[in-house]
Every structure is written in C-alpha cells, then in structure tokens.
Amino acid sequence: xDTTKQQGGPATAHGARSPAETSAxxxxxxxxxxxxxxxxxxxxxxxxxxxxxxxxxxxxxxVPQIKPEAHRLLLHGLVNDAKIFTVEDIxxxxxxxxxxxxxxxxxxxxxxxxxxGQSVQETHGLTSCSEWxxxxxxxxxxxxxxxPGAAWVVAEGxxxxxxxxxxxxxxxxxxxxxxxxxxxxxxxxxxxxxxRLLVPGWEGNISVKWLRxxxxxxxxxxxxxxTSKYTDLMPDGSAxxxxxxxxxKSVITYPSGKHKLPGPGFYEIRGLAWSxxxxxxxxxxxxxxxxxxxxxxxxxxxxxxxxxxxxxxxxWQGKATIIQSRCTDESGYxxxxxxxxxxxxxxxxxxHYNAIQRWRIDASGEASNx
Amino acid sequence: xDTTKQQGGPATAHGARSPAETSAxxxxxxxxxxxxxxxxxxxxxxxxxxxxxxxxxxxxxxVPQIKPEAHRLLLHGLVNDAKIFTVEDIxxxxxxxxxxxxxxxxxxxxxxxxxxGQSVQETHGLTSCSEWxxxxxxxxxxxxxxxPGAAWVVAEGxxxxxxxxxxxxxxxxxxxxxxxxxxxxxxxxxxxxxxRLLVPGWEGNISVKWLRxxxxxxxxxxxxxxTSKYTDLMPDGSAxxxxxxxxxKSVITYPSGKHKLPGPGFYEIRGLAWSxxxxxxxxxxxxxxxxxxxxxxxxxxxxxxxxxxxxxxxxWQGKATIIQSRCTDESGYxxxxxxxxxxxxxxxxxxHYNAIQRWRIDASGEASNx
Numbered sequence: 001x002d003t004t005k006q007q008g009g010p011a012t013a014h015g016a017r018s019p020a021e022t023s024a025x026x027x028x029x030x031x032x033x034x035x036x037x038x039x040x041x042x043x044x045x046x047x048x049x050x051x052x053x054x055x056x057x058x059x060x061x062x063v064p065q066i067k068p069e070a071h072r073l074l075l076h077g078l079v080n081d082a083k084i085f086t087v088e089d090i091x092x093x094x095x096x097x098x099x100x101x102x103x104x105x106x107x108x109x110x111x112x113x114x115x116x117g118q119s120v121q122e123t124h125g126l127t128s129c130s131e132w133x134x135x136x137x138x139x140x141x142x143x144x145x146x147x148p149g150a151a152w153v154v155a156e157g158x159x160x161x162x163x164x165x166x167x168x169x170x171x172x173x174x175x176x177x178x179x180x181x182x183x184x185x186x187x188x189x190x191x192x193x194x195x196r197l198l199v200p201g202w203e204g205n206i207s208v209k210w211l212r213x214x215x216x217x218x219x220x221x222x223x224x225x226x227t228s229k230y231t232d233l234m235p236d237g238s239a240x241x242x243x244x245x246x247x248x249k250s251v252i253t254y255p256s257g258k259h260k261l262p263g264p265g266f267y268e269i270r271g272l273a274w275s276x277x278x279x280x281x282x283x284x285x286x287x288x289x290x291x292x293x294x295x296x297x298x299x300x301x302x303x304x305x306x307x308x309x310x311x312x313x314x315x316w317q318g319k320a321t322i323i324q325s326r327c328t329d330e331s332g333y334x335x336x337x338x339x340x341x342x343x344x345x346x347x348x349x350x351x352h353y354n355a356i357q358r359w360r361i362d363a364s365g366e367a368s369n370x
Numbered sequence: 371x372d373t374t375k376q377q378g379g380p381a382t383a384h385g386a387r388s389p390a391e392t393s394a395x396x397x398x399x400x401x402x403x404x405x406x407x408x409x410x411x412x413x414x415x416x417x418x419x420x421x422x423x424x425x426x427x428x429x430x431x432x433v434p435q436i437k438p439e440a441h442r443l444l445l446h447g448l449v450n451d452a453k454i455f456t457v458e459d460i461x462x463x464x465x466x467x468x469x470x471x472x473x474x475x476x477x478x479x480x481x482x483x484x485x486x487g488q489s490v491q492e493t494h495g496l497t498s499c500s501e502w503x504x505x506x507x508x509x510x511x512x513x514x515x516x517x518p519g520a521a522w523v524v525a526e527g528x529x530x531x532x533x534x535x536x537x538x539x540x541x542x543x544x545x546x547x548x549x550x551x552x553x554x555x556x557x558x559x560x561x562x563x564x565x566r567l568l569v570p571g572w573e574g575n576i577s578v579k580w581l582r583x584x585x586x587x588x589x590x591x592x593x594x595x596x597t598s599k600y601t602d603l604m605p606d607g608s609a610x611x612x613x614x615x616x617x618x619k620s621v622i623t624y625p626s627g628k629h630k631l632p633g634p635g636f637y638e639i640r641g642l643a644w645s646x647x648x649x650x651x652x653x654x655x656x657x658x659x660x661x662x663x664x665x666x667x668x669x670x671x672x673x674x675x676x677x678x679x680x681x682x683x684x685x686w687q688g689k690a691t692i693i694q695s696r697c698t699d700e701s702g703y704x705x706x707x708x709x710x711x712x713x714x715x716x717x718x719x720x721x722h723y724n725a726i727q728r729w730r731i732d733a734s735g736e737a738s739n740x
Contacts, residue, residue: 002578003436003528003529004434004529004530005432005530007432007436007530008429008432008433008434008530009432009433009434010429010432011406011407011408011433012395012397013394014395015558017558018435018559018563019558020437020438023555024383024384025381025382025384025385027381027383038382038383044555046550046555047467047502047503047553048467048501048554049500049554051552051553052384052387054384054555055385057381059378061378062377063379063381064373064376064379065378066388067390068388068390092636092637093636093641094681094683097417131417131419132416133416133708136490140531158374159373159377160373160374160375160377182415183417183419183421185387185415185416185421185424188385189379190382190613193388204627209406230503256738266462268462268463270467273659281627290637301671302566313464313467340522
C-alpha cells in the first residue's frame, strides 16, 4: 500500500497510539490476584517522561472512582483555621510544575538475594517520572495557620485502604505538593485523581493518592503502613522506621533483559538514573564485567529528584560479557553492589533495594539478569 | 458512595483518563470537511507538556497508517554514500531528547484584523509542546558523507500530500532531529509515526511528518508549500519566502475566552510564552488595559524553543477590565500589538501572527476575545 496515493484518516478529538505500538504495563507479576500493582515498561521508553498510561501502579485496595466535584480535602488538627477545600479551590492557589520521579520503595525487592526478574520492567518497573502540577502544601498550611506543637502531618487517601502516612512538617513546608495534574492534564485515576500528595524523592507510598485529609499533629501516627509495612528489617531483628529517602539508583534499559542484539557493531547503551537526594552528577558504565568504567553522557537539563537519561557508545565485539551502570548524586552518594548492600543491611529481602544491576550479554546477543 | 468502604478497580495494562475528564482537541473549527486540523485545548492544560493525545494536528491529506517495519527513510542527492534506513537503524544512532514547541505558522491567522476566535483554543490552539527523542540529522548526514555543492535538504513525507519542504543545510547540521518518540513513547500517528523531521523553533509545516526521504541539494526546491502556501504576502504585493522562524509569542490561558470567574478575589493569571529564537527571558502582564504592566514568574527550567509557563498574582475587584501579556526572548525581541504588526506587514491575513492577545473580563467575570 502506497500511503502517498490515498487520503489518510481524519483529525480526531483525542489521539491514540498506533495499533502497532503495544507497550504495556506488566500487571500482577507475582500471579496473586490480590496484588494491585503494574510495572512500567522501561525497556520501551525514551527520554525521561513516562507516558501517563504507562506510569506504574501500586495501590492497596484498588483504584477508586472519584467524582471530582464531590471530592473534598480536609485540613485540620493543630491549625487555627481548619479548612475544607474543593478541587476548584485547590486549583486557584498559585501553582508549581516540576518533573519528579516516583518510585515504590519495594522496587527491586525480589532482587535482594540474587537475580529474579527477567526484564528491566520486572526488576525496576516500579519507578516512573512525570511533569507534576499542584499547589505547594506550604500555601495550604499558611491559609490554615499552623498552631504551636505541630511537627508532623498525617495524610489520608479516599481509597478502600484509606492509605494513611505521617509526613514530617519540615518536608511539608519544603517541596511537598498537593498535585492535581500530570504531564499537562488532570491526574490519571490510578495516580490519585483528583488530588494526590507529592513528596519529592521519598518512597512512593507516602505520596498519598486520592488525598482527602491532612491532619497537622505533634508526632508520627504509627499507621499500619508505618509499622506492618514500609519498615526496613535489620540483621539484629530490629526494624528501621521512616526511611523515607529513595537512594541513588541507575539501570541500563538498553540493552537489558530479554533484548537481543542483532549482531556485533555499534550500540548506544542507554539507561536511567535518579536520586531522592537531588541531582545525578555522574553515571559510569562498565562493559567488561567491572574491569573498567567509562563516563556516560547525561541528557540535560539534569533535574532535581528526577529521572535522568544517560548514554554511552559501545562497540560490541560479539563475545559474552557483562554490562552494568553505577551513578553518583550531588550528595556524593554512589550506588553500590548487591554484596555491599547485603553487608550493610543483611540478607532479608527488604525495601530500598538500589544495588547495581548487571546484565549478561551472551555470544548470541541475548541479554539476561545476572 | 464512600470509596473507602469498597475495593477499587484493578491494575491495568494501559491507563486512560477519568471519565470525568473530557478535554478535547477542536476538530475542523471552520466547518470545512476538507480541513484537516485540530486545535489543542490550551485552556485546560497545566505545566508545559501537551498530552500526546491533545497535541494539535495539521495535515494536508489526512493521517496515513504506516507499518513501521515496512517504513524506510532514503537519504540521497549530493552525498557520497546514499543510505536507506529502517526505523530500527535510526533508533541505533546516538539519541537526543529535548522539549520543543511545534507551532503551525497559521496559528492565529484569523485574528490578523480583529478578534474572531472565542477561546484560546481557537485563537492559539495550533501550538503544542512535547519531549521529543530522535537522532540528530547531522549524524545521518555524517554517515552519508555530504558532497561539494550541498546547501539545502529537501524533506518528503509519506502522506497523501507527499508533503515536501526545503531546509537549509546549516540548520540540518545544527539542531534538526529525525524524531521517533514523543513524551516517552513512539510518535503518535498524527505526529508522523514512525519518523518525522523536527526543526526546532521553525514553522511547524517544515517538521515534515511520516518522513520517507531526505535529498541533499544545492538550492531550495520551490515546492508547492513554498510557493502557493507558507509565504507571507506583503502590502506591495510581493511575498516573502522561507520565513521560517516562529516569533516570540505569549498568551494568557487562564482566565481566557469562555472562562467565567466565580467572583471578585484572588486569581493566579497563567499562560504560555515561547520563541523560535531561543529562551523566553521576560513576560509581563497588564490587568488594566495596558496602563501598567507587572513582571511575571517564569516556571523553571526555562528551555530553548520550548513553551514556558508564566504566572502572576491578581486580585480582581469585580470591575470590567482587559488583561493581556507580552513576552521578550533572549534575542531581545518583544511581542508587539496587532496595530504594530499590521503597520509592519499590512492588513492581509497572513502566517506568523504573533500579536499581543487581549481578553476582556466583564463585570460578571466572563472573559472574551477583544
């Protein structure tokens, strides 16, 4: 069919992908119907924006259907002027737009003691990156006039889990947003429509979705997700609580598990790096099982607490090898190996897994997790 | 319905908007079924990314359905090594990702002699902004080895119009991309899937979609779109050709035509500014029919040839007034009034309309184009 010899399709009110494009989130990778998660296909993506329809999901009681005109956000507790906001009220405040990653602290959980996931979607697909727009929480707190003794804010969602987390007040007065838009349009339902908390650089669970309540309090509330989950079990049997920050992490997305190189020759190795502590300052790649490392290009602008695309040139000779990346952030923290992580935190699988990811390229060009 | 008392919906392979969100492109605003365009709903958008499904469309013979595995890009003419690339070949070259606006040079055409469009979608909806990924054209030209005498590149699309434009070689060796991805995923069909030329800052028509051929030549080829269209008719009857650069432009998107302010009080005036000559350096807003102007906030990072979100605070007293914005870019160019534009270029409606947009706010809060 010669497309130059015929009239094409009409303009449309809302566009969709080509039928040839079938990239999809991986739903329920553990085969458990109670598991409500889906993973982003990082191996298929370009740049740093995750298309909203492919942003990973993690919810504890499914995605509620919320009518935006009926939704309310209550701000109360240790404030002098408790407030109830409609979504339209929230949108009238001065808005801020920033690109931020959101990563589930359980991203890579299964990799703690050895390679399990076959593709980068399975090993790293619980991170995504969007342009978020919302009102800085400090503006709302300013309207409510914080009372003496305030030290934390408890955020509650309107989902079936009534997801509830405690956030230190200092962070709330810093860069936390009450977000209503993602990648230019209103939030998607699975991202908290119509309102979500957005706590930049911290574990995804604390960016409470379907946000309906903010209570200013004097201490953390030890909610279910702060005791039974989202704590880090240490080798001595104790558990660290409130380990909020997502450590620096990088991963090669091309070539990565399940990819097959068509033959020896030039390849651009590509990947993503990010840190909850700020900007990525350096990414290095090794293509010889760690014997040597080369400096990568970082695609600018390199943004704070945001996915950063890195790349480097590689001429593959057609022999089996192992490729891997490691990143450094502006705090000076450098990503470590699995062995180093186990030495520091023990061998029980836990949250905040951020070790270097190694991909084996075999002589046929097939990539696999090692 | 209390959404906290029930299980929500499952995780899904590909997400969609809430049914409550119905923002749409405006198709065929002139009521002509041969018109193949749709306009972006700027009044509904946040930040700078245009959701891909809402990116404006302009095509001269409809949207072709192209099978990516069958698509080829021919690079020939004044080169020593003509090439035929598959889409996979193109994706193997070192990639670049940048945020750029694309604006049709006909954006605002009907406004040349007075206010016509009712909403900002009608007056300015032929501009959109995306994160684009592709290979710098200079890399492809490097592979083909340019021959002596080369001065222009003719780009041809695979659509029913076989859209063909001449691009100066200097620009091709500067920042032109052969793009394959938009906002993280492969291009949408109406944006040129699987390959398009991306000529940053220049009139949208030259960013040839469904790109199938690049011919290196010694002069512009005077194609149909360079003679019968996309020329600027001057008062003396002559026509300027190859007026590529999109001049600096800004527009208030909130409040804008068809919006209605609910009552006196605080508002954040919001809008977009952009320039084909580089970065926006300044946006000013007047809320008193031009008597005074205030400096706006620019949401960073402010990027080259990219939509820039501006905002300023406004306390509306409930009286009728006129609001407007004007921007300045890093070349020093400042957006002018309609009267100034007419004095320079005459009164015949033409391409490259970029005058200051004025919105009247009447005493009831209704906004309209004046």
